[in-house]
Every structure is written in C-alpha cells, then in structure tokens.
C-alpha cells in the first residue's frame with residue numbers, strides 16, 4: 001500500500017514531531033488537535049513546545065504544504081493516535097482521550113485504513129477499548145480495517161533523533177495490521193521494526209518505564225540508607241557501576257514526567273497484588289519530596305528556601321508530575337517561604353538567580369539544568385541570608401561553592417555535615 005495522506009491525532013510532544021517527520025519524508029499530513037490555538041500556531045509554522053530541532057522542521061513542513069493542522073480529522077490512509085493518557089487521582093489510567101480520538105476517527109474511517117495507537121496505554125486497551133470504539137463505524141478490525149499499537153519510546157529533549165534511530169515495537173491487532181504499520185514507519189525509522197501482537201507491545205512499553213522506575217527507587221532507597229549509615233551513595237554507585245553487570249540508577253528528589261511516574265500504575269491497576277515491587281517502587285519515588293523536606297528542615301529549620309529548577313528533568317520546559325512542584329507545596333505547607341527559579345519555565349524565569357535568592361536561608365539544586373553548572377557562588381552568597389546549599393542531583397560544583405564560603409549538603413551523602 002502507498003500512504004499518500006495520514007492524520008496524526010494529538011499534536012503534543014510525540015504527535016507533532018511524528019507528523020513533521022512523515023511530512024518531511026513525502027507523506028501529506030493533517031495534524032489534528034482539539035485546541036484551536038495550537039492548530040493556529042502550527043499553521044503559522046511555529047511551535048508551542050520546547051524541543052530541539054522541532055521548530056525548523058515544522059516551519060519547513062508547513063511552508064512546503066505537506067503539514068497542516070486542524071481541529072477535525074479528514075479521510076486518510078492511516079491515522080496515528082498520539083494523545084495523552086494521564087492518570088486519575090486514584091491511580092487509574094484515564095483513557096478518555098484515546099476514546100475521544102477513536103470517536104473522531106470512526107466517522108471518516110473507510111475500508112483498508114490503518115489505525116495506529118502510539119499513546120502509552122494500560123494492558124489490553126487496544127483490544128478492549130480502541131477496537132470496539134473503531135468498530136462502531138460498522139467496519140471490522142479483523143477484516144475491513146487494520147489496527148496496531150506502536151508505542152512511542154523517545155526521550156524528551158532528543159525526540160527527533162530518537163524517532164528516527166530507536167527500534168520500534170509494532171504490535172499488530174492482526175498480522176496484516178502489523179505489516180502495514182511496519183511499512184508506514186519504514187518511511188523514516190532507521191531502527192529495527194520489531195513485529196509482535198498489540199498486547200505484547202503494550203506490556204513492553206509499560207515494562208520499559210517500570211524497569212526505570214524500579215531502578216530509580218532502588219537508588220533512592222540506597223540514598224536514604226547511606227544518609228543513615230554515613231556513606232556517600234554517589235560514590236557507592238560510581239564504583240558499583242564499574243562491575244560489568246551492574247547499572248545502578250541515580251537518586252534524586254523524586255521521579256517526574258508523564259511517563260515513568262505514571263505508567264507503572266497502569267500495570268498495578270491491571271495486575272493488583274501481583275505487582276508488589278512495582279507499587280512499592282512508585283511509593284518510594286513519590287516519597288522523595290517528603291524525604292528532601294526532612295533534610296531541608298535539618299539544614300535550615302525556617303526562613304526562605306529557593307528551589308533551583310522545577311521541571312521534571314534537566315533542560316526541558318515540562319513540569320508535568322515534577323517532584324519539585326510537590327516539594328514546593330510541602331515547603332509552603334511547612335511554613336517556609338518557598339520560591340523557584342527556573343530559566344526554562346516562563347513563570348519562574350523572571351529576574352536572575354541572584355535576585356531570586358535574595359534573603360534565602362537555603363538554595364536547593366532540584367533540577368540539574370545546564371545553566372546551573374556555572375553559578376557565581378560569591379554573588380549568590382552575597383544575595384543570600386545564609387550561605388547554605390543542598391544538592392539533590394550531585395550536579396553543583398560544590399568545591400567552588402565551599403571555597404566561596406558555602407556550607408554544602410548532598411542528597412544521599414551521610415557524611416556531608
């Protein structure tokens with residue numbers, strides 16, 4: 001089959017880069033997003049998110065006429081669903097965006113079309129949620145149309161490169177569905193296209209992120225233990241990782257983002273009691289802001305605390321599920337005067353780090369943004385009320401800070417003061 005026109009449903013961190021790469025490789029793309037202002041921005045050749053190389057690609061794709069955005073889908077050869085799958089307050093997968101995307105597609109669906117679900121979903125969602133919705137069109141997903149689950153696996157900040165280079169799992173609802181999806185992605189994917197069934201693909205994606213979450217929980221537990229027994233967890237990790245079969249992860253103030261902090265709960269929801277380690281790891285990581293608060297209380301019992309960075313990871317503008325926001329709220333609840341400086345987040349980027357630090361009793365490195373690599377510690381000290389630093393990422397130049405007169409503390413270090 002030749003794909004002439006495709007529709008990409010959802011123009012966020014995954015949908016927009018995906019749409020753009022197809023457009024760049026000769027397929028006409030209609031990007032669909034329910035938010036009119038997002039469509040307007042894209043149709044002007046501009047973007048609404050921060051991601052390296054994306055802006056130029058979108059500009060070119062729109063200019064060439066290969067990429068357009070609209071709030072409604074149109075007839076196409078293939079539909080790729082890239083909508084969010086958030087989590088509810090009681091830790092259940094919210095599949096409502098997948099359902100509404102399927103409902104928008106159903107009226108324009110015709111025999112022979114391919115529908116791909118890229119969003120991360122709970123086990124069996126393709127079979128139990130997506131297919132029944134699509135079949136409301138009167139077309140059978142076994143005979144008339146083709147369905148596949150091909151989960152996105154790219155890392156924010158490196159999306160364009162990883163979309164092309166990463167291996168991709170192609171989970172067909174039927175064998176023919178998998179083959180067609182493989183054909184479509186081979187337009188720009190240079191990695192291996194691994195064919196399996198849709199439910200296996202769902203589990204692969206969930207376990208990739210669960211693996212990371214469980215390992216980060218182990219690192220966070222190690223940090224807490226090291227603080228108790230008086231060793232430095234970062235040194236333990238550094239040397240343990242010299243073993244050829246050991247790959248300890250890094251501790252931190254918690255796990256954020258819309259993936260790792262969320263996906264393991266999808267497994268727990270389905271597997272219940274059987275998912276013991278997975279649930280416990282989630283709780284360990286969710287408990288880290290509280291642990292950091294404990295350390296802050298010890299170092300600076302009161303006053304103003306400035307958090308350096310509030311995104312869920314370095315050098316991105318994304319604050320979704322960020323543990324730093326949780327820490328900020330905990331600080332406020334505990335009577336501190338809390339503030340955030342983050343050069344990547346408009347709301348917290350005004351003024352300079354030094355202006356924001358005025359009168360603070362403690363500065364906490366909460367996100368290891370590149371900008372924080374070369375802080376002028378003498379200037380920072382002059383601004384602050386007390387010269388105290390807590391590094392939760394092992395990323396500050398604490399040698400320099402100490403020379404400038406700072407008392408430095410490190411998460412996971414039981415010897416730091």
Ligand code: SAJ
Pocket residue numbers: 120152153154155156208209212216249250251252253254255256257258259260312313
């Ligand atoms: N983190 C630690 N310690 C570590 C590594 C990470 O505390 O050793 C924290 C980070 O600070 C951050 C969180 O984990 O808060 C997650 O960041 P990340 O960079 O590990 O991952 P994400 O959420 O940006 O992207 C992940 C990726 N999955 C894996 O690496 C297995 C990506 O490939 C997926 O596409 C993405 O989830 C997704 O969409 O599911």
